[in-house]
Every structure is written in C-alpha cells, then in structure tokens.
Amino acid sequence: MDVAIAGGFERFYEVLRRLTPRSELSLTAASTLRRLERSGPHRLCELHVPEGVSQPAMTQLVTRLEKEGLASRGSDPDDGRAVVVTITEAGREAVAKRREGRTRALSALLEQLPAEDHAAIVAALPALERLGELITEQSI
C-alpha cells in the first residue's frame, strides 16, 4: 500500500516542481526563508541540518540572502561564535510573492479538476500538514 502512496507522491512531487516559478529563489533559499518566517531567528548551525545542506552551503546561502536583503546576520550576546539569522521585511515579501505565484498556478489547475477530487485533496490537507510536522521534528 505504501508503495502506491510513494508512487503517487512521486508524481505529485514533479507536479509541484513544475508548479514552482523558476524565479529568483533556489529551493533551499525558499525553504530556509520559510523556516525563518515560520519559527523566527535561528543560528546558522540550527539551519543547515534540517535544510539538508552542509554548513558551508548554509554560510554561503545566508551571505546571498543578506546581499539580496532578504535576511540579516546578527550576533548572540551570550555566544561570540554564533551567527543569528533573521528574515527581513523584504524576505517576507519574497516568500509571500512566491506563494502567490504558486497559488495562482495551482488554482488554475484545481479549477479543471472534478469537484470530488478537489474535495479529496482538501480533506487530506490536515494529514499532509501533520506528516510535515513529523518529518520536521525528526530531522532537527
């Protein structure tokens, strides 16, 4: 049974990939910004593991985000080594804009879907959300 789910998810993953505007933000950049938006400022070392990239990659990503004004580096008064990354207002806007683009594309598709399919997807959303929480906890 789980094989069927995995297969379905696989197809679906491609759908989402296609649905995502190939805009400015890379996958990791977008994901990191969303994390910063969702759960506030983080130290660099708290970001690279859950985002699934190496520490140097996160350093570089933060540098890019900072250069583009989407995030800012701060320091922890209690730990001179730490770098605390915070999302900026422009960063929030970028996330919102990206979400809008995806929503628009998705809406156009959902319209063409039978009402019962639409309903089935809506019904599954909370479950998908909880699935998301599960995986987020475990990989931190």
Next chain:
Amino acid sequence: MDVAIAGGFERFYEVLRRLTPRSELSLTAASTLRRLERSGPHRLCELHVPEGVSQPAMTQLVTRLEKEGLASRGSDPDDGRAVVVTITEAGREAVAKRREGRTRALSALLEQLPAEDHAAIVAALPALERLGELITEQSI
C-alpha cells in the same frame, strides 16, 4: 481556499524533498528516467520541454545518463536529425531503487500517523494522480 491548499502543498513539497535520498540521480535525471519508463522512448526535443529545462541541458543529461548506462541514444530511421532516448534495464533498476528508498522513508513516517490521516492521504491519491496528468498534458 486555494491559498490553504498551496500552503499545505508547500510544506508537503519540503517533506518530499527531505524524503528523497540525495543519491546519484538529480531531480531532472530521475524525472526524465521515470518519464521514459512510464511512456516509452522519446526524442530529445520531446523531453526537454515537459521536463522544464533547456535543450542543451537535456542533451547533457542524456549524455550523462548514457555514460552511466541508465539510458541509450538511438536514431529515428525516418528522421536523421532525431535522437531517440530509451531507458535501459539498469535505468529501470535505478528508478525502482530510488522509489524503494522513498517508500521506506515514507512508510516509517506514515506508521506514526493516526489511521484516519493515513486514510485521508490514501483517499486523495487518485485526485493527486489526475492533477499530475493535468499538468503533464499542459506543459507538453
């Protein structure tokens, strides 16, 4: 409403990204192999548009796949320009292996989910599948 769906999908997309073993195959490579497995040999020009990459990128990808023995280049007897790409047995195995890895990871998560969530996801699968078909048609 669609905003909620898009938001849920966004989270879900990250889940899938995390669930995918960062193994040998790139996203496009895996997606292309699956397409070749699903709907048989294709010309190069029939691949790069639906996969959302430039034609040179597809040429390079096919070269890599060929070098790794996962796909093979053939020619169309009726059109000397065309290159016909076919998945090899090794390619099918690579796809299967990747799917297994994802299934294992997903199963471990699904186990921890309440039964009704599990059921809701299963119930939404056909709808997700049709959504996938929709987008595949439209971007060809």
Next chain:
DNA sequence: ATTTTTATATCACTAGCTTATGAACCGGCG
C-alpha cells in the same frame, strides 16, 4: 592554562543549469 569542542568562514572543486552559436538534416519550391 592548556586542550578539546563547537560555530562559522574560506578555499578549491564539481554538477548541472543557462544563453549563444554551430552543424547536420528535413521539406518545399524554383
């Protein structure tokens, strides 16, 4: 006071994409 560990940055390198361009092949038309 050393030593070890932790947090971040830097370096050199690679994969996989892009645009621009080139080369081979097709179909049609004088």
Next chain:
DNA sequence: CGCCGGTTCATAAGCTAGTGATATAAAAAT
C-alpha cells in the same frame, strides 16, 4: 536537381549552488 528556411541536436563559455577539507575564533572541559 540544387538551394533555403526551419528543425534538431551538439558544443562552448559562464554562472549558481552545492561539496569536502581546512582555518579561525570563541566556548567548554580538563
């Protein structure tokens, strides 16, 4: 037939975002 515009694929050069190895500096441990 022979040329010509349009396809199809390949090549070249350059960019982005990743990697592992390693350096540096602060904190923690001995």
